[in-house]
Amino acid sequence: MSHDSRARPRLRISLTPYLFISPWVLGFLLFTLGPLVFSLTMSFYDWPVVGERSFVGFGNYRSMLTEDPMFWESLGITTRFALIYVPFNIVLSFLLALMLHHARFGAGFFRTAFYLPSVISGVALVMIWNWIYSQEYGLLNYMLSFAGVEPVNWLGDKQIAVVAIIIASLWGLGGTMLILLTGLKGIPRELYEAATVSGVPGWAQTVYITIPMLGPMLVFTFITSIISAFQQLTIALLLTKGGPQKATYFFAMYIYDNAFKFYDMGYAAAGSWIMFLFVLALSLLVMRWSAAWSYYEGELKSGGRDA
Amino acid sequence: MKTVHALIAGSLVASVLGLAQPAVAEEVLRFATWDSDESLAIEQAIARKFEEAHPGVKVQVEAYGGDGYDQKLAAGFGAGNPPDVMYMWNFPQYKTSLMPLDDLITRDAAALDLKDFPEGLMNASRIDGKTYGMPAGFTTHVVFYNRDMFAKAGVEEPKAGWTWDDLRAKAGKFRNEAEKTYGFAVDAKPDPYDFEQFLWSNGTRYISDDGKTIDGFMNSREAAEVLDMFGDMAKRQEAVTVNVGENTSASALFKSGKIAMLEGAMWNKSGLDESGVKYGVAPLPAFAGKPVQSAISISAMSIAKDTKQADLAWEFVKFYASPEAVAMRTNDLPVRTSVADRKGMTTDPVYKPFFDVLAVSSKERPAFLKNPKWAQIQENLAVAIEAAITEQGNAQAHLDEAVQRSQRFLK
Numbered sequence: 001m002s003h004d005s006r007a008r009p010r011l012r013i014s015l016t017p018y019l020f021i022s023p024w025v026l027g028f029l030l031f032t033l034g035p036l037v038f039s040l041t042m043s044f045y046d047w048p049v050v051g052e053r054s055f056v057g058f059g060n061y062r063s064m065l066t067e068d069p070m071f072w073e074s075l076g077i078t079t080r081f082a083l084i085y086v087p088f089n090i091v092l093s094f095l096l097a098l099m100l101h102h103a104r105f106g107a108g109f110f111r112t113a114f115y116l117p118s119v120i121s122g123v124a125l126v127m128i129w130n131w132i133y134s135q136e137y138g139l140l141n142y143m144l145s146f147a148g149v150e151p152v153n154w155l156g157d158k159q160i161a162v163v164a165i166i167i168a169s170l171w172g173l174g175g176t177m178l179i180l181l182t183g184l185k186g187i188p189r190e191l192y193e194a195a196t197v198s199g200v201p202g203w204a205q206t207v208y209i210t211i212p213m214l215g216p217m218l219v220f221t222f223i224t225s226i227i228s229a230f231q232q233l234t235i236a237l238l239l240t241k242g243g244p245q246k247a248t249y250f251f252a253m254y255i256y257d258n259a260f261k262f263y264d265m266g267y268a269a270a271g272s273w274i275m276f277l278f279v280l281a282l283s284l285l286v287m288r289w290s291a292a293w294s295y296y297e298g299e300l301k302s303g304g305r306d307a
Numbered sequence: 308m309k310t311v312h313a314l315i316a317g318s319l320v321a322s323v324l325g326l327a328q329p330a331v332a333e334e335v336l337r338f339a340t341w342d343s344d345e346s347l348a349i350e351q352a353i354a355r356k357f358e359e360a361h362p363g364v365k366v367q368v369e370a371y372g373g374d375g376y377d378q379k380l381a382a383g384f385g386a387g388n389p390p391d392v393m394y395m396w397n398f399p400q401y402k403t404s405l406m407p408l409d410d411l412i413t414r415d416a417a418a419l420d421l422k423d424f425p426e427g428l429m430n431a432s433r434i435d436g437k438t439y440g441m442p443a444g445f446t447t448h449v450v451f452y453n454r455d456m457f458a459k460a461g462v463e464e465p466k467a468g469w470t471w472d473d474l475r476a477k478a479g480k481f482r483n484e485a486e487k488t489y490g491f492a493v494d495a496k497p498d499p500y501d502f503e504q505f506l507w508s509n510g511t512r513y514i515s516d517d518g519k520t521i522d523g524f525m526n527s528r529e530a531a532e533v534l535d536m537f538g539d540m541a542k543r544q545e546a547v548t549v550n551v552g553e554n555t556s557a558s559a560l561f562k563s564g565k566i567a568m569l570e571g572a573m574w575n576k577s578g579l580d581e582s583g584v585k586y587g588v589a590p591l592p593a594f595a596g597k598p599v600q601s602a603i604s605i606s607a608m609s610i611a612k613d614t615k616q617a618d619l620a621w622e623f624v625k626f627y628a629s630p631e632a633v634a635m636r637t638n639d640l641p642v643r644t645s646v647a648d649r650k651g652m653t654t655d656p657v658y659k660p661f662f663d664v665l666a667v668s669s670k671e672r673p674a675f676l677k678n679p680k681w682a683q684i685q686e687n688l689a690v691a692i693e694a695a696i697t698e699q700g701n702a703q704a705h706l707d708e709a710v711q712r713s714q715r716f717l718k
Contacts, residue, residue, distance in 0.1 A: 049381040051403040067715045070686075156551035156697075243496070244551065245694050260378050262682050263400065 039269040047266035060270035071271070073246065074254040075278075077162070081250065082229035085166050089225045090218065093176035098206075100177075101184045111181070118174035122234035129168040129239060130155075158247040161240050165248055168235050176221045183217035184210070212293075219290040223283050230279050251275060336619055337390035339369045339383070341376035341606075345577060346638040353632045357623055364619065387613070391620045395440045395609035398432055399679055406610040407437045411621050419628065423643045427669035431605045434676065440607030441628045444639035446573035447601040447668060448504060449660045450474070450589045456481065456488075456567040457587075465568075465589035467663070471536060474568065474592045478545040481567040491546035491568045492557035493537045495696045499685045500673060501572075502692065504602040505533045507671045509594045513688065518677030521713060525688060526706035533594075534695040534702035542699040551697055572604065573639045573661070590660040600671060601664040606639065680716035687712045 018025070043061070046054045064071045096114055100107055117125065132139045133154035141151045154164040187210065195205050211218070233252040236242060242249035242257075255275065259268035340350050347370050354366035369390055371379040377397070383389040384404050395401065412419060421429070424442060432440035450465065457464050462477050478490025503513055511529035514521050524530070540546040547566060549557045561569040562582035569575065570591070579586055593599045608627050610620045626632055633646045640661055641647045652658035675681040691709035695702035 049385045050401055063715075069712055153551065243693065244697065245690050257686075260381075261686075263381055 039272060042266050043269035043273050045266040047264070047269070049263040049265060053266075056266070060267045061274070064267065064270055064274065070246075070249070070254060074249050074251045077247070077249060078230055078232070078251040081162060081166065081232065082226060085169055085229045085232075086222070086225045088166070088170055089173050089176055089229075090221055092170060093173045093180055093221065094214075094218075096173070096177045097180040097184055098210075100181055111178075114177055115174035117171045123238060125168070125172070126235055126238040129164075129171075129235075133164055133239075155240050156244055158244050161244055161248050165232075165235055165239060168239065169229075169232065176225065179221055180214065180217055183214045187213045215290070215293065219286065222290070223286055226282055226286070227279055230275060333363050333365050334616065334619060335365045335367050336392065336616060336623055337367045337369060338623065339371055339376075339380060339390035339393040341371060341373050341394050342638075343370060343372055349636055349638055353627065353635055356632065356635075357626050360626070361619075361622070366623065384611075389611040389613070391614040391616055392608060392610055392623055394443070395432070395607050396605060397675070398434050398439050398609075399676060399681075401609070402434055402437075402439055404612050405439045406612045406614070406617065407439060408441065408610070408621075408624075409438050412438060412441075415625060419625065423630075423645050424628075425642075425644060425665060425669075427603060427665060428605060428642055430669060430672070431603065431676075432607045432609075440609040441624050442642040443606045443608050443627050443633075444636045445603055445605045445642055445665075446639050447603055447661045447664045448501065448570065448572050448591055449601075449664070450591060451561065451569045451571050451575065451579060451586045452589055453561065453564060453567050454585045454587050456564065460567070462567075464587060465592070467590055467660075469589065469592050470595050471592045472595060475540060475545050478540070478568060479543070482544045487565055489544065489547040489560075489566050491540065491570075492549050492560055492566050493541050493546040493696055494550050494557060495548055495693050496550040496689065497692065499688050499692065500675065501602045501604070503671075503674060504591070504600060506530050507600040508591065508597060509533050510597050512671055513674040514677055514681070514684075516672070516677065519717060521684065521717065522710050525713075526703065526710045528703075531702040531706055534692060534706070535700055538696050538699040538702065541696065548696060577638060588657050588660050590664055598667060599664065601668045602673070603665065603668055678717070683716050684713040 044055060044057055046056045046059070100111055100114070103110060120128075131137075135141060135151050135153045135156065138154070140154065141149075144152065152160060155161055191209050191213070192205055195209060200208070231252050232250050233256060236248045236250050236253055237256065240248045242253050251271075252275070255268050255271040258264045258271060338350075338354065340347065342350055347368070351368050354368050358364055358366055376394075377400075380389070380393060380401075384401070389404065395405070398405070412421070428442040428445055429438070432438055432442065452465060454464065460480055462480050465473065465477065474491065481488055481490035499513075506512055506529065509529045509532060511524060511527045513525045513530075515524055537546070541548045547560065549555060549560065557566065557569055558571060558575050558578060560566045561571075561575075562579060562584055564584065591599050591601055608624045610617065610624060614620050628642070630643055630646050633641045633643045634650070640658070641650070641652070644653075647653050647658075647662060653662045674685070678684065687709040688706075691702075691705035694705045698705075
């Protein structure tokens with residue numbers, strides 16, 4: 001963080017480096033910071049798409065937090081979804097990555113196969129799952145019928161629809177898996193050799209070598225999973241439209257509806273900012289908490305006394 | 308990412324420069340529609356006729372599609388670049404951006420022959436005494452029935468003046484578990500706009516006429532009765548429930564001969580014609596002793612307030628309302644009585660029920676015209692309807708909850 005003091009005498013402003021980074025800076029200003037500030041401004045207005053805008057201060061935030069039951073309900077649904085989705089996403093990705101790492105043949109094929117769902121566009125993915133979940137003609141109920149299970153109304157039952165969405169979302173865990181697989185490949189072989197020579201059993205090698213060495217990757221996937229869980233929209237929007245009876249009405253969909261169904265842009269922007277702060281707080285919490293168990297090579301902690 | 312951003316920025320600049328190029332010699336009129344397929348082809352044919360009559364004018368028909376229509380239109384208005392002429396139904400939402408047409412209508416009253424338009428149709432585009440659209444096409448609701456299924460089951464075909472009790476008695480006779488057939492279909496997620504017709508027919512409405520009260524209307528005993536009736540029909544297997552997770556529509560079931568009766572409108576008709584099902588058309592059933600009223604779905608033509616070609620746009624709207632253009636619209640119903648009469652539609656047994664119910668359907672105004680926050684209130688109502696129909700009862704509690712949750716929009 002600290003600036004190099006030697007740089008101070010040469011404080012001439014040179015344009016060249018800025019020109020080199022200008023595409024990114026422009027892109028950032030135009031497509032990230034600009035809209036960000038714009039939406040923050042919007043959130044303090046009563047902002048219909050068509051018609052007059054008026055400044056309402058914190059009015060949007062206040063009525064969202066105190067008057068709107070849908071806000072708390074959709075936040076609750078999303079949180080419950082995240083509580084199940086995030087651990088499953090990480091554990092399953094980790095197990096898949098482990099299997100691929102140790103696979104003796106066809107690793108390349110399976111790696112591609114597992115990653116394939118992440119390449120498909122969300123809409124196509126939903127079409128596939130729509131067919132799988134169909135109560136009468138669906139693949140899933142067809143397979144369950146061999147086990148003697150009665151047809152399940154996957155998308156029409158208030159309790160089950162959320163499960164259906166979690167399963168469909170987990171199908172796209174290829175990205176997380178690939179990150180963890182890369183992490184696994186990066187762990188020095190000598191550590192395992194040394195452990196084997198010392199007679200450390202396989203499970204202990206996983207617990208005491210693999211997982212700690214994978215720490216930063218796990219923290220990263222943990223945070224990205226939380227973010228993607230809270231931004232879940234496509235699958236719910238297209239598969240269940242938030243139904244049945246709002247059982248899968250995620251927070252992102254609540255924002256979407258406020259913006260594009262009720263044309264209340266200010267209210268929607270306020271919702272986005274609450275989501276942003278919520279996810280930010282969660283991420284910071286994870287970072288702080290992970291410092292206890294995640295090890296970063298070359299990282300200096302507590303003022304860097306070793307330096 | 309850097310290069311992507313740079314590319315996007317570059318292409319944006321290029322497109323802005325491109326727009327600044329001098330326009331082509333001919334006048335271009337932009338016309339946005341939510342129609343697709345066959346109906347869109349009709350729109351385009353009418354637009355071509357207009358081009359023939361107005362050399363040098365090009366009508367650019369922009370098909371935004373049904374579901375995305377509002378989003379694209381709102382985006383167009385938001386960006387200050389709306390189409391000149393557009394299909395419109397949601398007048399409360401857009402009225403501040405639409406051109407009031409009253410002066411123009413008065414000016415051209417003789418050519419328009421306003422008496423030819425049923426009053427119910429003109430009312431739909433009027434807010435606070437201002438007219439924001441000219442009707443282009445409409446539909447009312449009817450019950451289609453499968454004549455072969457009725458003949459085979461030996462059930463008497465429905466006739467004018469029938470009631471819901473009659474419908475239920477008939478529907479019960481078509482239930483066959485082995486063949487998966489039912490008499491009727493109940494939609495768990497009906498469009499609340501259309502659904503209000505059942506409340507009207509049972510003597511209530513979603514919201515008071517001044518748009519300020521829903522308690523005692525949306526959750527009135529009459530409203531609960533309607534929902535409980537549909538729930539009970541599902542429970543007694545007189546009707547199959549559609550739109551519970553599955554996406555199989557009632558009209559698809561009707562076309563494949565799985566249900567004997569279908570509550571529907573003109574938008575079902577061309578599909579039914581194609582399917583080859585031999586169908587008859589009956590009016591909406593009444594609640595015993597009460598007058599029937601149907602929802603009227605109207606496509607109207609509106610002009611953007613800020614259009615730079617107001618005169619040309621009005622010419623186009625007028626042309627759209629001319630007998631010639633109205634006669635070309637075969638996918639919905641003619642808005643001119645003279646055209647309907649000339650085509651023999653008011654006596655044709657297939658079309659007659661649509662017009663009969665139109666004549667008695669101008670008493671109530673749809674809820675969205677009464678309250679600017681109706682879209683949000685409707686969201687709670689839709690949940691109540693879905694819950695009552697899937698749970699096959701308990702309507703009163705769900706409607707009460709919807710009312711209670713909606714109170715904050717009425718302040």
